[in-house]
Amino acid sequence: MDKIKVLIIDDEPPARELVRHYLTSFHGIEIAAECENGFEALRAINEMKPDLIFLDIQMPKITGFELLELLQEPPQIIFTTAYDEFAIRAFEKNAVDYLLKPFSAARFQQAVEKARLRITGNQQAATPAVSNLKNQLEAVDGELDRVVARIGSRIVVIPVDSIHYIESQDDYVMIYSAQGNHLKEKTMKYFEAHLPKSSFIRIHRSHIVNISQIVSVDLYGKDTHMVILKCGAKLKASAEGYKRLRELL
Amino acid sequence: MKTNLSKLLPIYPAVWLVIGGVHYLILTSQLHLNIELALMDSMVFTAIFGVLGVGLWFLVKFSDVEKLSLKEIFIRHITTGAVSITLWFGSSWLLLTAITAHNTEYIQMLSNTMIVRIIAGILLYIILITVFYLLINYQNLLERKAREESLQGLLHESELNSLRAQIKPHFLFNALNSVSSLTVTNPPRAQEMVINLSEFMRYSLSFSDNSMSTLRQELNHVRLYLEIEKVRFGERLLVEEKMEESLMHWTLPPMILQPLIENAVKHGIYDSTGKSWIKLDAVQEGTRLNLTISNNFDPEAVTKKGTGTGLSNVMKRFRMIYGINHLVQVEKSEDIFTIKLSIPEYGQNQSTDH
Numbered sequence: 001m002d003k004i005k006v007l008i009i010d011d012e013p014p015a016r017e018l019v020r021h022y023l024t025s026f027h028g029i030e031i032a033a034e035c036e037n038g039f040e041a042l043r044a045i046n047e048m049k050p051d052l053i054f055l056d057i058q059m060p061k062i063t064g065f066e067l068l069e070l071l072q073e074p075p076q077i078i079f080t081t082a083y084d085e086f087a088i089r090a091f092e093k094n095a096v097d098y099l100l101k102p103f104s105a106a107r108f109q110q111a112v113e114k115a116r117l118r119i120t121g122n123q124q125a126a127t128p129a130v131s132n133l134k135n136q137l138e139a140v141d142g143e144l145d146r147v148v149a150r151i152g153s154r155i156v157v158i159p160v161d162s163i164h165y166i167e168s169q170d171d172y173v174m175i176y177s178a179q180g181n182h183l184k185e186k187t188m189k190y191f192e193a194h195l196p197k198s199s200f201i202r203i204h205r206s207h208i209v210n211i212s213q214i215v216s217v218d219l220y221g222k223d224t225h226m227v228i229l230k231c232g233a234k235l236k237a238s239a240e241g242y243k244r245l246r247e248l249l
Numbered sequence: 250m251k252t253n254l255s256k257l258l259p260i261y262p263a264v265w266l267v268i269g270g271v272h273y274l275i276l277t278s279q280l281h282l283n284i285e286l287a288l289m290d291s292m293v294f295t296a297i298f299g300v301l302g303v304g305l306w307f308l309v310k311f312s313d314v315e316k317l318s319l320k321e322i323f324i325r326h327i328t329t330g331a332v333s334i335t336l337w338f339g340s341s342w343l344l345l346t347a348i349t350a351h352n353t354e355y356i357q358m359l360s361n362t363m364i365v366r367i368i369a370g371i372l373l374y375i376i377l378i379t380v381f382y383l384l385i386n387y388q389n390l391l392e393r394k395a396r397e398e399s400l401q402g403l404l405h406e407s408e409l410n411s412l413r414a415q416i417k418p419h420f421l422f423n424a425l426n427s428v429s430s431l432t433v434t435n436p437p438r439a440q441e442m443v444i445n446l447s448e449f450m451r452y453s454l455s456f457s458d459n460s461m462s463t464l465r466q467e468l469n470h471v472r473l474y475l476e477i478e479k480v481r482f483g484e485r486l487l488v489e490e491k492m493e494e495s496l497m498h499w500t501l502p503p504m505i506l507q508p509l510i511e512n513a514v515k516h517g518i519y520d521s522t523g524k525s526w527i528k529l530d531a532v533q534e535g536t537r538l539n540l541t542i543s544n545n546f547d548p549e550a551v552t553k554k555g556t557g558t559g560l561s562n563v564m565k566r567f568r569m570i571y572g573i574n575h576l577v578q579v580e581k582s583e584d585i586f587t588i589k590l591s592i593p594e595y596g597q598n599q600s601t602d603h
Binding site for chain 2 (some may be wrong): 009011012014015017018021034037039060061082083100102103157174226
């Protein structure tokens with residue numbers, strides 16, 4: 001049987017060393033790489049396709065959660081973090097495990113055994129668990145102040161202030177911003193719920209607009225209005241959307 | 250506040266002595282009474298009123314004026330007034346007739362002046378009661394003020410305590426995780442780190458009152474903090490210090506420097522993938538110590554909200570301790586963040602309320 005390929009993602013060297021040390025007592029596990037930030041991790045995950053990652057949450061530039069958003073087929077995840085405020089209990093059932101730093105060798109072993117079961121056992125059972133986790137993360141997310149997107153292996157961090165508007169495209173949304181256009185695997189409903197209410201408004205089934213980007217709102221047809229943005233985009237507003245717009249402006 | 254009123258206690262008999270004197274003078278000059286009778290008359294009438302007055306004092310003191318309506322107060326004083334005056338005049342009369350052995354001439358004079366005496370008694374009663382009310386009101390006012398002041402002091406202190414930076418649990422748990430790691434990879438370093446952490450905690454927890462600290466102590470605390478962070482972040486964290494040994498005795502509030510350095514660490518190294526530096530320097534300028542803390546940061550990092558509480562707490566504490574605004578200044582250039590503290594010599598400008 002193949003060895004389980006593992007990736008350690010943490011910005012603190014001693015924290016990575018500890019995981020590495022704990023792993024030496026296991027057979028059939030191979031450490032593919034150590035990464036000290038989300039950028040390195042994304043590249044390494046795409047290249048090495050690990051079975052399991054040890055993931056810290058608070059890291060420079062992008063958090064562990066944001067990294068997860070960028071993965072199409074996330075591996076099994078064991079969170080390792082000093083933060084206990086992320087509604088841990090809810091995730092514990094979905095991520096393989098959630099290790100609170102500092103954690104003991106026994107607790108670590110428990111987590112790895114759980115992961116091994118999922119990986120070598122029923123592959124199918126594992127996948128919904130991870131996407132479940134992603135859904136739960138979305139529910140827990142507060143107001144966004146940035147969005148991470150990805151072009152190939154390049155990560156773009158988009159501050160919400162620089163977003164012009166968001167357009168729905170089937171199962172994805174296209175984010176138009178000062179940084180360019182980026183496709184993201186999220187729903188309009190998610191963005192409507194998590195973008196700051198004071199500066200974003202849904203004007204149409206398929207458009208969410210940054211209010212500070214609006215140049216003018218013109219009458220277009222009988223029940224429709226045209227919203228014109230600084231970037232030049234002209235977007236239709238539904239009757240409902242126009243009403244919301246008028247209330248806000 | 251009780252001492253305030255008990256100081257007035259000797260005045261009470263003195264006042265009655267004066268009243269008795271006036272009484273005596275009126276008797277001798279207006280009614281041409283002989284000295285012996287006038288003395289007895291004035292002594293008996295004033296002494297009895299004086300004793301009654303003591304009873305009235307307690308009556309006023311223990312009646313809860315705030316709970317009674319004006320009408321009730323009136324009715325109460327008309328009855329107590331009538332009773333007091335009757336008691337006073339009646340007992341004086343009986344006593345004096347007994348003492349003077351039924352001196353008919355004197356008794357004639359007494360009944361002639363009865364109306365005047367009773368009117369004077371009523372006036373005296375009103376004045377006495379009014380003065381008592383004023384005194385008690387004044388006492389209540391002082392008590393309330395003292396209570397408010399002590400409450401204000403408590404509030405001030407608890408506010409200062411809550412503003413004093415608390416150790417962040419994340420810092421602690423991450424540091425402990427590093428220790429856990431070092432115990433297997435490098436035990437001597439683990440021991441060193443535990444000692445650093447203990448010293449750091451000891452200082453952080455040692456300031457329970459409004460005591461002051463020195464630059465040396467504060468700097469030592471910051472060094473411990475940075476040593477711990479260096480273990481966590483390794484080569485990525487660079488620190489540079491520049492200050493004269495002669496400034497080390499400068500007095501400053503405890504736990505001022507560390508939250509600012511922590512701020513620098515948070516915005517520097519926590520949010521950057523490369524190296525991050527922190528510079529710390531101090532110079533004396535007249536009666537002020539100018540402390541500058543600067544750090545570089547990644548301008549592309551989109552920092553999370555809800556930071557900067559450490560900085561704003563330090564600003565608030567400076568305002569409360571020194572009573573001067575603008576002692577803390579913040580500058581932000583493209584990729585450098587600078588905090589400038591201007592610390593007055595302690596004992597010159599600190600706030601007077603403690």
